[in-house]
Amino acid sequence: AAPSTAEPSVPPSHHKSVVLFYKYFLPSSPVLSSDETTSDDDRDDTSCDAATLFRTHSAHYLPLLVDHQRSLCKSLNMRGRILLSGEGVNGTLSAPNEIVMKRYMDAMASFDLVAELGPPPSLLLGDIDRLDRGTSSDDGLFTNIDWKLSKVDPALSSRVRSPFPDLKITSVKEIVSTGGSVTIDEIPRYGGRHLSPEEFHRALLGHDDGSVDDEGKKKEIVVIDVRNTFEHAIGHFVNPLTGSSTNAEAPAVTTTADNSDASLQGGNTATASSSATVTATPAINPQMTNFTQFDTQFCSRNASSLKNKRVLMYCTGGIRCEKASAMLRKRGVDDVCQLSGGIHRYLERFGDKGLFKGKNFCFDQRVAIDPRDCVVSSDDGEENDDGRATERADTDNGTMPQDGSDNIVGKCVECSSPYDTISGSRVCTVCRDLVLVCPKCCDKLRELHCNRHADWKCCYFTFLEVFTSDELTKQLVELKQLRDGLVPPTGHKCTRKTLSRQIDKVQKRIRALDVGEVQVEKDAPRRCRTCMQSEDICDFKCWGFWKQSGVGDQNVDRKRKERDDDSVGGGVDKQTKAASAADN
Numbered sequence: 196a197a198p199s200t201a202e203p204s205v206p207p208s209h210h211k212s213v214v215l216f217y218k219y220f221l222p223s224s225p226v227l228s229s230d231e232t233t234s235d236d237d238r239d240d241t242s243c244d245a246a247t248l249f250r251t252h253s254a255h256y257l258p259l260l261v262d263h264q265r266s267l268c269k270s271l272n273m274r275g276r277i278l279l280s281g282e283g284v285n286g287t288l289s290a291p292n293e294i295v296m297k298r299y300m301d302a303m304a305s306f307d308l309v310a311e312l313g314p315p316p317s318l319l320l321g322d323i324d325r326l327d328r329g330t331s332s333d334d335g336l337f338t339n340i341d342w343k344l345s346k347v348d349p350a351l352s353s354r355v356r357s358p359f360p361d362l363k364i365t366s367v368k369e370i371v372s373t374g375g376s377v378t379i380d381e382i383p384r385y386g387g388r389h390l391s392p393e394e395f396h397r398a399l400l401g402h403d404d405g406s407v408d409d410e411g412k413k414k415e416i417v418v419i420d421v422r423n424t425f426e427h428a429i430g431h432f433v434n435p436l437t438g439s440s441t442n443a444e445a446p447a448v449t450t451t452a453d454n455s456d457a458s459l460q461g462g463n464t465a466t467a468s469s470s471a472t473v474t475a476t477p478a479i480n481p482q483m484t485n486f487t488q489f490d491t492q493f494c495s496r497n498a499s500s501l502k503n504k505r506v507l508m509y510c511t512g513g514i515r516c517e518k519a520s521a522m523l524r525k526r527g528v529d530d531v532c533q534l535s536g537g538i539h540r541y542l543e544r545f546g547d548k549g550l551f552k553g554k555n556f557c558f559d560q561r562v563a564i565d566p567r568d569c570v571v572s573s574d575d576g577e578e579n580d581d582g583r584a585t586e587r588a589d590t591d592n593g594t595m596p597q598d599g600s601d602n603i604v605g606k607c608v609e610c611s612s613p614y615d616t617i618s619g620s621r622v623c624t625v626c627r628d629l630v631l632v633c634p635k636c637c638d639k640l641r642e643l644h645c646n647r648h649a650d651w652k653c654c655y656f657t658f659l660e661v662f663t664s665d666e667l668t669k670q671l672v673e674l675k676q677l678r679d680g681l682v683p684p685t686g687h688k689c690t691r692k693t694l695s696r697q698i699d700k701v702q703k704r705i706r707a708l709d710v711g712e713v714q715v716e717k718d719a720p721r722r723c724r725t726c727m728q729s730e731d732i733c734d735f736k737c738w739g740f741w742k743q744s745g746v747g748d749q750n751v752d753r754k755r756k757e758r759d760d761d762s763v764g765g766g767v768d769k770q771t772k773a774a775s776a777a778d779n
Contacts, residue, residue, distance in 0.1 A: 209357075210274065210289040210291055210347060210357040210358060210359075211290075211291065211292050211346060211347050211349075212289065212290045212291070212292055212293045212295070212296040212344065212345075212346060212347070213275075213287065213288070213289045213290075213344070213345050213347060213358055213557075213559065213561075214287065214288055214289075214290075214296055214299075214300070214342055214343065214344050214345075215286075215287045215342075215343040215345075215512045215539060216284075216286055216287070216340050216341065216343065216512075217283065217284060217285040217286070217340075217370065217513070217514040218283050218284050218340050219282055219283040219370075219379055219382055219517065220246040220249055220281070220282060220283045220284075220336065220379070221382065221383060222244055222246055222247050244334045245307075245308045245334060245335050245336040246334070246336060248308060248315075249281070249308060249336055250281050250282070250379075252315035252317070253280075253281030255315045255316070255317075256308070256312060256315065257279060257280070257366050258366065259312045260279055260312065261279055261364050261365075261366050263311060263312065264277055264279065264364050265362070267299065268288065268299070268362055268364070269362065271290060271295050271298060271299055272290070272291060273289065273295070273299065273362065274288065274357045274358075274359040274360070274361060274362045275287050275288035275359045275362060275363075275559075276288075276558075277363070277364045277365070278365050278367050278370045279364065279365070279366055279367070280366065280367045280368055280369055281379075282369060282370060282378075282379040283379070284337070284370065285370035285514055287557075287558060287559065288359075289347065289357050289358045289559070293344075296344065300340075300342055303337040303340065304335070304337060304338055304340075305335070306335055306336055306337050307335060308335070308336050341513070341536060343512055343536065343537075343539045343540065345564070345569075347561065348561070351560065351561060358560045358561055358740065359559055359560070359740055360742050370514070371486060371514055371515055371517070371518055372485070372486060372487060373486065373487055373518055373522070374487045374490075374491075376487070376490045376522065377490075377518040377521045377522060377525075381521050381525070382517050382518065382521055384521075385520070385524040385525050386517055386520050386524070387506075387516065387520030387521075387523075387524065387531035387532050387533040388531070388532045388533070389532075389533060389535040390532050390533065390534060390535060391535055391536075391540075392534070392535075392536065392540050392541040392543075392544040392545065393544065395509070395532070395534045395535075395541065396544075396545065396549060396550065398505075398507055399416070399418065399432065399434065399435060399436075399507065399550050400436075400550075401413075401416065401436055406505050406530050408503045408504075409503060414503065414504055414505040414530060415505065416434065416436055416504070416507060417434075417479065417501060417504045417505065417506050417507070418432055418433075418434045418479065418507045418508075418509075419478060419479045419481065419506060419508040419509075419519075420432065420478040420479065420481070420508075420509065421481065421483075421486075421509070421510045421515050421516060421519040422483075422510050422511060422515065422556070423483050423485070423486075424480060424482055424628065424645075424646075424647075425628060425629040425630070425631070426511070427477075427478075427480040428606075428615075428631055429553050429554050429556060429604065429605040429617060429631070430538075430551065430554040430555050430556065430563070430566075430604060430615075431477050431480070431551070431552065431553060432477075432478045432509060432551050433476060433477055433478065433550050433551075433552055434476055434478060435475040435550060475550070477552075477604075478509075481493035482647065484626060484628045484647075486515060486518075489519055489522060490522040494522050494523055494526055495526075498523060498527060499527075501523065501528045502529070504530070505530045505532070506528060506531045506532065507532050507533075507534070508520060508523075508531065508532070508533050508534070509533065509534035509537060509541075510534075510538070511537050511538055511539060511556070511557070512536065512539050513533070513534065513535060513537040513540075514537075516533035516534065516537070517533075519533075520533050538555045539555070542555060542564070542566045542569035542570070543569055543571040544570075544571070545566075545570070546566050546567055546570035547565075547566040549566075551566060552602060552604050553602060553603065553604035553605060553615060554566070554602070554605075555569070558740060559740050560740050560741065562616075562617055562618075563616075563617065565602070566602070567602075603615045605631050607631055607632055607636055608630055608631055608632060608644075608645065609632055609633070609640070610633065610635070610636050612633055614631055614632075615631065617629050617631065618736070618741075619725075619736045619737075619738060619739055619742075620723075620734070620735030620736055620741075621637060621643055622643065622724050623643055623644055623645035623647075623648055624643060624644060624655065624656060624724055625644065625645070625648040625651060625655055625693070626645065626647070626648065627725070628645050628647075630643050630644070641656070641661070641721055642656050642657060642658065642724070650677070651677065653670075653673060654669075654671075654673035654674050654677070655670075655674065655694075655697055657722075657724055658719070658722050659700070659701065660713075660715070660716045660719045661715065661716060661717055661719050662704075662715065663715050664708045664709060667704055667705050667708075668705065670701055671701050671702065671705070674694055674698050674701065675698060677694055678691050678694040678698070681694075723735050723737060725737055725738045726738070
């Protein structure tokens with residue numbers, strides 16, 4: 196994959212509009228929707244659509260398309276992230292307003308591959324004629340994209356200007372990485388059945404036709420969240436059907452589910468006067484820190500037990516389900532359905548009246564979106580100002596939420612108190628996955644551990660300067676016990692390797708303490724797990740979309756200078772020496 200470079204900041208206006216979008220560059224014949232089918236016999240082999248041309252000559256077109264997108268976005272003063280590959284496009288962008296955003300969408304819809312970027316050098320004249328016959332306004336490279344629009348809260352817009360720190364256009368192998376386990380050609384062949392938000396809602400309630408098992412009985416419904424663990428932690432669908440297969444480790448929650456289809460005939464409520472309170476449990480959390488684990492870990496272990504069940508899966512906007520459903524179906528799970536448009540479209544339809552509980556994580560500075568702010572139409576059918584959803588800015592003022600407030604389903608991993616604020620300053624010291632830790636617990640801990648590494652919290656630390664030789668020796672014993680307990684070794688190669696590296700690190704530190712090369716620094720400041728700088732330099736929000744373009748680097752330079760000036764005027768203490776050594 197070609198490296199991406201962040202575009203230099205243009206003095207931005209306050210960005211108020213955000214769009215989430217994707218498209219797989221499938222030939223125009225295959226259709227992903229559940230209500231349309233096209234057989235191979237119906238395809239016109241004498242034509243060549245833009246998707247086929249691009250995929251065939253992606254090595255030629257990709258760098259040109261990256262430059263085209265960069266130029267287009269810069270001309271509109273847009274920020275965000277776009278991934279481009281031979282298989283498709285995956286992006287999320289912000290713009291100053293809805294008018295500018297529409298200009299971008301219109302430019303994409305009218306994009307003509309050959310007219311804009313020219314034919315590839317190897318294309319023969321006859322092939323160009325085929326292309327002219329096969330292309331139309333309906334099968335352009337970026338036509339028929341499902342644009343998912345939303346707004347930025349004015350408070351957030353005035354504070355950080357844009358939900359994204361910069362603009363990055365990147366060429367990659369896959370727009371959703373699977374390690375090559377699912378190819379683009381397998382999506383129309385193995386992909387699951389697409390359900391609209393209304394259809395998905397009915398399926399969750401067991402009100403659709405459904406499917407029957409080998410014994411003629413209605414299949415058990417299994418709901419799977421194919422997002423990362425930290426996304427599931429703050430919000431997820433619940434399975435309201437009693438006795439259904441759910442995440443056994445997740446606590447039961449209570450929701451109100453309609454007993455008829457009346458709620459789907461109008462308005463945005465998911466309940467009616469005939470509703471009954473039922474016990475519902477969260478959707479299955481596959482415990483992923485990256486998407487490839489869905490196939491290598493979850494599907495490999497659970498596919499056989501899902502073969503006679505009906506699977507309903509979902510993600511943020513639908514893109515991950517395209518490949519996740521194929522992963523399951525390739526392993527013999529036939530009845531797989533996916534939420535078309537993802538959580539985003541469902542919340543536009545149902546808001547907080549449906550079966551999604553908590554908040555929807557988004558990959559920008561808004562961080563999490565409250566379902567109550569996502570409904571496109573109000574109960575009386577009137578739209579919001581622009582007919583789209585609005586979001587609340589995510590803030591972390593260090594206070595604990597009130598009991599039962601704001602539809603909180605997340606919990607602090609330390610004290611289990613209701614908490615759902617995800618922050619770039621709170622990551623697991625082992626895997627750097629985002630962790631839910633409340634302010635009270637965070638103040639007590641030098642380093643954080645996610646649930647997967649909870650058993651390591653007494654022995655695995657990135658920064659060892661505060662520990663004595665005796666304390667490190669105890670850590671060493673526990674680390675070795677953890678490593679040796681992972682059997683068979685071939686089944687835990689990566690985890691054993693991580694522990695072995697930490698063992699070596701602790702042993703070196705003990706030797707250095709014993710010979711006097713280093714000293715214990717009990718008062719050493721906390722350090723950022725991402726950039727390794729001390730808290731007097733880094734605000735712990737130096738990475739990803741939390742970092743405003745240039746601001747973090749400028750702050751680091753400024754704080755370093757202030758620290759150096761202080762050391763010149765008042766002498767250099769051990770703490771400053773240690774920090775200087777870390778800088779070098």
